[in-house]
Amino acid sequence: MEQKSEQLIEFGAFHLYPGERLLLRAGEPVPLTPKAFDLLLALVREPGHLIEKEALMKAVWPDSFVEENNLADNISRLRKALNDGENGQRFIETVPKRGYRFVADVKETNGATSAPIETSVSAEFRIAPPIQSHSVLRKYVWVLIAFAGVIATFLGIGIYNRFKSAPRAESLAVIPFSSEAETEYLSDGISESLINNLSSLSNLRVTARATAFSYKGTERNPQQIGKELNVSNVLTGKVTLRNDSLTVQVELVDAGTGTQLWGERYQRKLADIFTVEEEIGRQIAEKLRLRLSGEEQLQLTRRYTDNPEVYQLYLQGLYVFNKRTEEGIYKAIEYFQQAIAKDPQFAPAYPSLANCYVILSAKEGPAKLLPEAKAAALKALELDNNLAEAHSALAQIRWVYDLDQAAAESELQQALKLKPNSAVAHYQYARVLADTGRFNEAHAHIKQAIELDPFSIQYRKSVAYILFLARQYDEAIAEYKKLIVIAPEFPQSQRELGLAYEQKGMYQDAFNQLQKTYEMRENYAKVMLRADIGHLYAVWGKRDEAQQILAELIKKSEQSYVSDYDVAVIYAGLGDKDQAFGWLDKAVEQHSFWLSWLKLDPRLDPLRSDPRFSNLLQRVRMN
Numbered sequence: 345m346e347q348k349s350e351q352l353i354e355f356g357a358f359h360l361y362p363g364e365r366l367l368l369r370a371g372e373p374v375p376l377t378p379k380a381f382d383l384l385l386a387l388v389r390e391p392g393h394l395i396e397k398e399a400l401m402k403a404v405w406p407d408s409f410v411e412e413n414n415l416a417d418n419i420s421r422l423r424k425a426l427n428d429g430e431n432g433q434r435f436i437e438t439v440p441k442r443g444y445r446f447v448a449d450v451k452e453t454n455g456a457t458s459a460p461i462e463t464s465v466s467a468e469f470r471i472a473p474p475i476q477s478h479s480v481l482r483k484y485v486w487v488l489i490a491f492a493g494v495i496a497t498f499l500g501i502g503i504y505n506r507f508k509s510a511p512r513a514e515s516l517a518v519i520p521f522s523s524e525a526e527t528e529y530l531s532d533g534i535s536e537s538l539i540n541n542l543s544s545l546s547n548l549r550v551t552a553r554a555t556a557f558s559y560k561g562t563e564r565n566p567q568q569i570g571k572e573l574n575v576s577n578v579l580t581g582k583v584t585l586r587n588d589s590l591t592v593q594v595e596l597v598d599a600g601t602g603t604q605l606w607g608e609r610y611q612r613k614l615a616d617i618f619t620v621e622e623e624i625g626r627q628i629a630e631k632l633r634l635r636l637s638g639e640e641q642l643q644l645t646r647r648y649t650d651n652p653e654v655y656q657l658y659l660q661g662l663y664v665f666n667k668r669t670e671e672g673i674y675k676a677i678e679y680f681q682q683a684i685a686k687d688p689q690f691a692p693a694y695p696s697l698a699n700c701y702v703i704l705s706a707k708e709g710p711a712k713l714l715p716e717a718k719a720a721a722l723k724a725l726e727l728d729n730n731l732a733e734a735h736s737a738l739a740q741i742r743w744v745y746d747l748d749q750a751a752a753e754s755e756l757q758q759a760l761k762l763k764p765n766s767a768v769a770h771y772q773y774a775r776v777l778a779d780t781g782r783f784n785e786a787h788a789h790i791k792q793a794i795e796l797d798p799f800s801i802q803y804r805k806s807v808a809y810i811l812f813l814a815r816q817y818d819e820a821i822a823e824y825k826k827l828i829v830i831a832p833e834f835p836q837s838q839r840e841l842g843l844a845y846e847q848k849g850m851y852q853d854a855f856n857q858l859q860k861t862y863e864m865r866e867n868y869a870k871v872m873l874r875a876d877i878g879h880l881y882a883v884w885g886k887r888d889e890a891q892q893i894l895a896e897l898i899k900k901s902e903q904s905y906v907s908d909y910d911v912a913v914i915y916a917g918l919g920d921k922d923q924a925f926g927w928l929d930k931a932v933e934q935h936s937f938w939l940s941w942l943k944l945d946p947r948l949d950p951l952r953s954d955p956r957f958s959n960l961l962q963r964v965r966m967n
Contacts, residue, residue: 377418422436516576557666
């Protein structure tokens with residue numbers, strides 16, 4: 345762990361790090377909403393002084409009108425988080441009809457601190473902390489989201505200084521255009537299309553979708569957004585559809601000064617939606633004085649179909665896909681298939697369809713759906729070999745299905761050549777590199793992904809994931825804990841924290857964590873969690889319980905898909921090498937996703953000295 349110079353405010357048993365938007369009690373993160381954190385900061389910076397209610401409301405809600413009960417509610421939440429009043433310790437005093445006073449002793453220092461801000465695997469490998477959350481990530485299919493695209497999640501207003509630098513002149517955030525509920529798919533689709541098209545421009549840094557969409561429905565002004573996202577320009581807009589009449593209003597604002605650089609109101613037929621998107625892209629490039637290559641100019645005007653109905657079906661598919669629910673994924677497949685049926689040459693629908701198949705193959709089995717995913721990705725490249733999304737889609741299949749590292753890297757390199765600002769491609773590349781033990785390279789790519797999409801919880805989680813695979817369990821646990829404070833309903837972080845506890849020999853903590861994850865409403869990986877608990881029981885010495893779960897999974901596999909890799913892991917924990925290798929052989933035939941973990945999964949350590957393990961690695965080309 346490396347010390348870092350940072351402002352520190354101490355009171356009672358608490359350490360408050362304003363720059364990191366982090367509150368610790370005895371070294372453990374204390375969950376606070378963004379407004380509660382802002383309120384605490386305003387109070388501790390004036391210890392012993394009365395702060396009037398109106399002044400507090402202006403400090404916490406500077407650009408909004410709020411009622412006094414909002415302040416009272418947040419004071420109440422803050423008191424609960426601080427355990428105000430317990431053991432005679434008081435922090436916040438109410439001054440009736442006037443305001444509040446912070447009454448505890450406060451010590452403010454600068455210099456080296458002991459906050460768990462950074463950890464390291466090597467001198468080159470540095471980990472940055474997570475950011476504060478706007479809200480909780482909701483339901484979605486998560487087992488294979490690691491390779492399936494951007495996770496749409498809402499996270500906090502502060503971006504950590506480690507990933508911040510002075511805004512570049514050529515940087516832009518496209519905030520989701522507003523619309524009525526029934527045409528939300530259209531406004532979201534236009535916004536996402538602009539993000540994708542503009543991201544292909546080499547001299548323009550565009551905030552990625554997950555982060556940009558976290559501002560959907562918020563009332564922040566462009567200057568606030570520019571400061572929070574470290575961009576110099578912000579594009580906002582509104583979409584209205586009346587029968588076949590489409591109205592799109594757009595405004596490009598200089599985030600530094602708040603001045604309008606360009607604005608336009610387009611009133612067209614719905615069939616002219618392509619022309620509107622092209623015109624907006626051209627105007628942005630012109631107003632920002634971007635120098636475009638011939639290929640980039642073509643990219644801004646490229647049409648994959650002239651049929652507006654096909655495009656609408658595609659946008660509806662993206663809309664339900666980005667809800668990240670199992671139902672949404674199945675519905676997205678229907679929309680993408682309908683779009684392809686109406687226009688088989690519409691290339692963008694194919695990689696989106698492939699991503700759906702990848703996600704659902706966790707439930708239905710890789711051998712059933714991944715050949716279809718592969719065919720879809722290849723078809724997209726047949727239609728347009730310069731479609732970065734198709735190369736990214738094929739890369740994940742090359743890795744998790746074919747276990748062909750060289751092919752996966754080649755596809756990701758091509759994706760990044762075509763779209764250097766693709767957060768998805770950087771993230772996927774980081775996963776491939778981490779799974780094969782190239783941790784420093786993995787960190788370099790995940791850092792770039794976070795810079796492009798700082799509000800993505802999936803990318804932040806990958807920092808802890810890399811530490812876990814590097815067997816830096818103490819550091820990984822610290823990162824997972826901070827992440828869980830931010831997004832407690834994100835199952836992957838919860839599960840992997842349990843796995844890290846197990847490797848530390850903290851078996852009861854591991855069981856509590858894994859069982860909690862198993863019971864989460866948002867968790868769709870029940871079978872895998874049962875296998876995790878089965879392995880835990882085995883190494884914990886609870887063999888009867890492990891055998892019971894083993895029998896349960898084997899019986900279940902007769903009716904539905906169960907990964908043979910999961911069964912093998914339990915046998916490895918029980919010390920039954922013959923059975924473990926037998927099931928791993930089946931996993932190879934089954935094309936189990938989790939074979940990508942084979943080289944580094946610590947639960948398979950008892951097998952590594954056996955010659956059969958080296959043979960297995962050679963079979964899957966991971967030696």
